[in-house]
Amino acid sequence: MWEYSEKVKDYFFNPKNSGVLEDADGVGDVGAISCGDALRLMIKVEPVSQVITEAKFQTFGCGSAIASSSALTELIIGKTIEQAMQISNQDIADFLGGLPPEKMHCSVMGYEALQAAVANYRGVEWVDDHEEGALICKCFGVDEGMIERTIRANTLTAVEEITNFTKAGGSCATCVEGIEAVLERVNAQMVEEGILIAHEAFVPGAVPVFAKPKKVVVKPPESTAPLTTLQKIKLIEETIADIRPSLQRDGGDCELIDVEGNRVIVKLTGACVGCHLSGATIEGVQARLVEAVGVPLLVIPAAPVH
Amino acid sequence: MANDPVYVDNNATTRCDPRVVEAMMPYFCEQFGNASSMHAFGSEVGGALATARKQLQELLGAEFDHEIVYTSGGTEADNMAILSALETQKGRDEIITSAVEHPAVLSLVAHLEKTGQAKVHIIPVDAKGRLDMEAYRKALGPRTAIVSIMWANNETGTIFPVAKLAEMAHEAGALFHTDAVQAVGKIPMDLKATEIDMLSLSGHKLHGPKGVGALYVRKGVRLRPLVRGGHQERGRRAGTENAPGIIGLGRAAQLAGEYMAEEQTRVAALRDRLEEWLLGAISHSFATGDVESRLPNTANVAFEYIEGEAILLLMNREGIAASSGSACTSGSLEPSHVLRAMNVPYTAAHGAIRFSFSRENTEADVDRVLEVMPQIIARLREMSPFWREREKEGAFNPTYA
Numbered sequence: 267m268w269e270y271s272e273k274v275k276d277y278f279f280n281p282k283n284s285g286v287l288e289d290a291d292g293v294g295d296v297g298a299i300s301c302g303d304a305l306r307l308m309i310k311v312e313p314v315s316q317v318i319t320e321a322k323f324q325t326f327g328c329g330s331a332i333a334s335s336s337a338l339t340e341l342i343i344g345k346t347i348e349q350a351m352q353i354s355n356q357d358i359a360d361f362l363g364g365l366p367p368e369k370m371h372c373s374v375m376g377y378e379a380l381q382a383a384v385a386n387y388r389g390v391e392w393v394d395d396h397e398e399g400a401l402i403c404k405c406f407g408v409d410e411g412m413i414e415r416t417i418r419a420n421t422l423t424a425v426e427e428i429t430n431f432t433k434a435g436g437s438c439a440t441c442v443e444g445i446e447a448v449l450e451r452v453n454a455q456m457v458e459e460g461i462l463i464a465h466e467a468f469v470p471g472a473v474p475v476f477a478k479p480k481k482v483v484v485k486p487p488e489s490t491a492p493l494t495t496l497q498k499i500k501l502i503e504e505t506i507a508d509i510r511p512s513l514q515r516d517g518g519d520c521e522l523i524d525v526e527g528n529r530v531i532v533k534l535t536g537a538c539v540g541c542h543l544s545g546a547t548i549e550g551v552q553a554r555l556v557e558a559v560g561v562p563l564l565v566i567p568a569a570p571v572h
Numbered sequence: 573m574a575n576d577p578v579y580v581d582n583n584a585t586t587r588c589d590p591r592v593v594e595a596m597m598p599y600f601c602e603q604f605g606n607a608s609s610m611h612a613f614g615s616e617v618g619g620a621l622a623t624a625r626k627q628l629q630e631l632l633g634a635e636f637d638h639e640i641v642y643t644s645g646g647t648e649a650d651n652m653a654i655l656s657a658l659e660t661q662k663g664r665d666e667i668i669t670s671a672v673e674h675p676a677v678l679s680l681v682a683h684l685e686k687t688g689q690a691k692v693h694i695i696p697v698d699a700k701g702r703l704d705m706e707a708y709r710k711a712l713g714p715r716t717a718i719v720s721i722m723w724a725n726n727e728t729g730t731i732f733p734v735a736k737l738a739e740m741a742h743e744a745g746a747l748f749h750t751d752a753v754q755a756v757g758k759i760p761m762d763l764k765a766t767e768i769d770m771l772s773l774s775g776h777k778l779h780g781p782k783g784v785g786a787l788y789v790r791k792g793v794r795l796r797p798l799v800r801g802g803h804q805e806r807g808r809r810a811g812t813e814n815a816p817g818i819i820g821l822g823r824a825a826q827l828a829g830e831y832m833a834e835e836q837t838r839v840a841a842l843r844d845r846l847e848e849w850l851l852g853a854i855s856h857s858f859a860t861g862d863v864e865s866r867l868p869n870t871a872n873v874a875f876e877y878i879e880g881e882a883i884l885l886l887m888n889r890e891g892i893a894a895s896s897g898s899a900c901t902s903g904s905l906e907p908s909h910v911l912r913a914m915n916v917p918y919t920a921a922h923g924a925i926r927f928s929f930s931r932e933n934t935e936a937d938v939d940r941v942l943e944v945m946p947q948i949i950a951r952l953r954e955m956s957p958f959w960r961e962r963e964k965e966g967a968f969n970p971t972y973a
Binding site for chain 2: 278279284286295296298301303304306324325327328329331332382
């Protein structure tokens with residue numbers, strides 16, 4: 267059984283805006299090939315202000331597909347077309363308190379339905395250019411399509427390179443064999459297409475895989491001139507600002523809430539919520555802060571709000 | 573008013589019968605000896621294991637009790653049978669299996685093919701899930717090491733003509749193995765009257781404990797162990813015997829024999845009543861599989877235009893447990909390979925729900941399912957774009973990504 271957030275369950279059991287919108291101004295019909303789900307989004311737009319006044323959906327799909335569809339309508343009603351087009355699939359997932367990595371494509375389907383409905387409203391044809399495949403890395407939600415595109419775009423020939431580019435395999439590493447299979451297949455195709463030299467292509471088993479040595483965290487020496495509280499908070503703020511983009515790439519985020527002595531209280535949001543790696547994320551944030559500030563700090567996650 | 577939960581997912585697993593647990597209990601704290609030991613602690617366990625082996629032999633209709641090799645479950649038994657045949661069948665490196673096997677067989681043969689250890693023939697099935705006999709006949713040849721075809725399918729309950737298939741395999745000099753995990757305990761068997769060489773079974777599918785199963789190996793069939801080590805199981809499966817599990821499986825087999833007639837009559841009647849009512853009360857629904865030849869406990873009903881996970885979530889809210897062939901209920905998002913092999917259209921395959929009964933189900937369970945299903949189906953269809961547009965060909969034709 268999938269672990270759905272309470273909000274996903276609520277939006278599945280009591281979906282809002284389900285049904286048919288007669289005389290819709292824009293209709294978007296999209297589907298997700300990975301699981302066969304499909305969604306029709308219908309919108310009504312006020313012509314002068316360009317505000318979406320009504321939105322309804324019909325969905326053929328699982329619990330999270332129905333919840334994502336309903337969340338999408340809630341998110342776009344009252345927004346102008348321009349504002350609505352800023353909504354990402356991550357916003358839909360966030361609105362629902364997160365989705366299991368295997369189910370993120372449900373939020374992508376919602377995002378695409380909106381693009382398609384707006385295109386239909388504007389009288390243009392919407393072309394989808396996004397492909398996906400089987401989920402390879404469950405920790406970071408990386409699918410086969412993304413790995414293949416990254417290999418081709420950057421002429422990658424080693425698993426570690428794929429991990430560096432996509433994060434796939436960078437956590438529990440149980441998917442390394444899966445990554446190797448994709449790499450072997452794509453490299454072989456690239457050799458055939460003449461865009462990769464044969465001897466550079468990945469050969470499985472050619473390089474033995476050893477476990478990486480555990481990182482030893484060396485506590486930095488005590489600073490001679492202790493920072494003022496203001497300096498310390500500023501440094502913490504700057505460091506967290508540096509970390510955020512990498513968390514955002516994984517669909518998560520981190521926000522500084524408060525600093526009490528050596529206790530740094532942060533809030534993890536987005537995909538970090540409920541992620542079984544959030545403990546590791548907190549540790550990572552803590553290591554970065556200790557390094558930057560030069561004093562021992564304890565990073566504490568604020569209680570998540572569902 | 574809260575209703576009692578209804579469990580109709582017995583092909584997934586069954587409740588361990590309390591009488592089975594009772595039989596097992598002394599072998600944890602009291603009779604804890606190792607059956608291989610010389611002292612009295614061990615010998616009493618040895619006697620109980622011998623009895624359990626006889627009980628299972630009886631259920632299978634095997635000629636000898638030493639034809640049973642205990643394993644950790646059905647998957648290990650399947651792996652042992654196929655890998656052993658590749659070693660013992662000199663000069664033969666082909667495997668024949670069906671498109672609707674359990675992953676315990678299909679994943680293994682895919683790996684063997686990928687790594688160049690075997691050539692694999694996957695025999696297709698027709699729309700009712702029946703094996704393509706002509707394709708099977710053609711695939712058999714002088715290089716066939718083993719045929720592995722299930723006795724009954726886990727999703728649809730469709731029964732395969734294993735006795736006949738085994739004879740055909742022997743004519744080609746091949747071994748015949750059957751994954752009978754779903755069949756053992758549900759339909760009567762008399763293995764000594766067949767040419768079946770090997771058969772896999774699992775304890776937890778017949779109200780026995782999890783973590784124990786067995787491979788039946790007909791006397792005279794050569795077997796290479798999968799797990800090497802001690803002399804247990806006459807050297808065919810090393811490792812200290814799972815005494816409580818084996819004893820529990822023995823008691824479960826004995827009980828399954830006692831309830832065999834009931835399984836064919838009362839349990840089958842529950843299944844039939846559920847299926848007839850559902851098909852009558854809910855339009856655009858149909859039974860999948862070969863309804864003429866299937867397990868007495870299984871019904872697989874496809875509800876068109878809606879998706880299985882959503883159905884299961886709503887059923888679960890009503891306290892009813894079943895399972896689905898939908899993509900979204902498997903960890904991989906892959907739709908059921910069984911229904912795909914049968915060419916069930918995907919808007920129906922996604923909405924296929926498997927109801928699997930056991931001797932523990934009652935008429936009240938059927939009543940409860942029938943009470944809630946029509947509303948659940950209607951509610952999801954109301955939400956489905958395919959349902960609304962079903963009369964208009966191609967009216968809902970989404971862009972797939």
